Amino acid sequence: MDFDISSLPSPCYIVDERLLTRNLEILHSVQQRTECNILLALKGFSMYSVFPLVGRYLKGVTASSLFEARLGYEEMGKEVHIYAPAYIEGEFDQILGNCDHITFNSFDQWHRFKDKVNSVKTKKISCGIRINPEYSEIETPIYNPCYQNSRLGVTLANFRPEELQGIEGLHFHTMCEQNSDTLERTIKVVDQKFGNYIKTMKWLNLGGGHHITRPDYDIETLVRSITFLQDKYGVDIYLEPGEAVALNTGFLIARVLDIVDNDMKIAILDTSAACHMPDVLEMPYRPNIVDAGNPGEYPYTYRLGGLTCLAGDIIGDYSFKQPLKPGDPLVFCDMAHYTMVKNNMFNGVNLPSIASYNREEGIKIIRQFSYDDFKTRLS
Numbered sequence: 001m002d003f004d005i006s007s008l009p010s011p012c013y014i015v016d017e018r019l020l021t022r023n024l025e026i027l028h029s030v031q032q033r034t035e036c037n038i039l040l041a042l043k044g045f046s047m048y049s050v051f052p053l054v055g056r057y058l059k060g061v062t063a064s065s066l067f068e069a070r071l072g073y074e075e076m077g078k079e080v081h082i083y084a085p086a087y088i089e090g091e092f093d094q095i096l097g098n099c100d101h102i103t104f105n106s107f108d109q110w111h112r113f114k115d116k117v118n119s120v121k122t123k124k125i126s127c128g129i130r131i132n133p134e135y136s137e138i139e140t141p142i143y144n145p146c147y148q149n150s151r152l153g154v155t156l157a158n159f160r161p162e163e164l165q166g167i168e169g170l171h172f173h174t175m176c177e178q179n180s181d182t183l184e185r186t187i188k189v190v191d192q193k194f195g196n197y198i199k200t201m202k203w204l205n206l207g208g209g210h211h212i213t214r215p216d217y218d219i220e221t222l223v224r225s226i227t228f229l230q231d232k233y234g235v236d237i238y239l240e241p242g243e244a245v246a247l248n249t250g251f252l253i254a255r256v257l258d259i260v261d262n263d264m265k266i267a268i269l270d271t272s273a274a275c276h277m278p279d280v281l282e283m284p285y286r287p288n289i290v291d292a293g294n295p296g297e298y299p300y301t302y303r304l305g306g307l308t309c310l311a312g313d314i315i316g317d318y319s320f321k322q323p324l325k326p327g328d329p330l331v332f333c334d335m336a337h338y339t340m341v342k343n344n345m346f347n348g349v350n351l352p353s354i355a356s357y358n359r360e361e362g363i364k365i366i367r368q369f370s371y372d373d374f375k376t377r378l379s
């Protein structure tokens, strides 16, 4: 990190727009080489202060709910796609107002809402069906949309070709943090099972989970896969990564509050795994920290714990070159995606502030939270 973080409030997420721009350039190069369309999946990253930057490169957003769709429509104003396992009747008119592509999770949902879709005269709304190709290489069931008895998408056995009138697209989402070899194998299955139906479509959405901006990602295979589908079926291709847009672009700055001892040194921080980086517990995974190593790698090893009273609010064990003391800052890496969108105020713990950095303006503190943010979600 080449800028001074000492003026930042703590804890604080900070997104480096230079790193975000680098990701967007990689994604844009895929769009340019293949004429595919890449959307930001808001579920993973909804920091709307950078939507104007994102919108310079990507075609728009994809939403999982009315609120995300509205945020994308109001703050980026490009294409707004939506997919949800089911839509709420009372929200659907507003969804129509904010979206241009709507993907349904079942034929029954499509029939329930198609008259409403067709009644919109002011713009064209393109509808799709999510399919479940029953092929996924994700090993963690909670993240595998093709796990047995999955509710996500229509399987081939349940597909109703006779009810496709008015449907212009198919959508599948079966990947998570994966490389393009997984996509290539997935496309083989989708092609085999659903090829006859893709032929009749205008677009095919390959979902998210493409780790395109990771250093070892094989872009050539991605380009080849997209071109294969375009050539074979003449469809527009959409990709909707969340994580890949914001991968390695942000940090969470936190500070040590206290050191306690119980057969090992434990540092208690002004942040929390449970509140501010919930995927550390849910995935689970161990985030990297600048200038820290694995336990024992450097002379001073600590367990890092959060400030909630949850016993399991532990970020992990790390070692440092110097002993930690109260007030010391810690910089957690890769904290832009699936953090701000997932955090919570469990235990009444305040949310981290949100900041950004760019070359022209330096550090900007965009948002700080307060007691009102806590109170207004309760009654």
Ligand SMILES: *Cc1c(COP(=O)(O)O)cnc(C)c1O
Pocket (backbone or CB within 6 Å): 041, 043, 044, 062, 083, 173, 175, 176, 177, 207, 208, 209, 210, 240, 241, 242, 243, 244
């Ligand atoms: C989660 C999700 C995405 C984004 O996934 P990433 O892993 O963040 O790329 C895209 N589309 C759908 C339907 C999703 O559920």
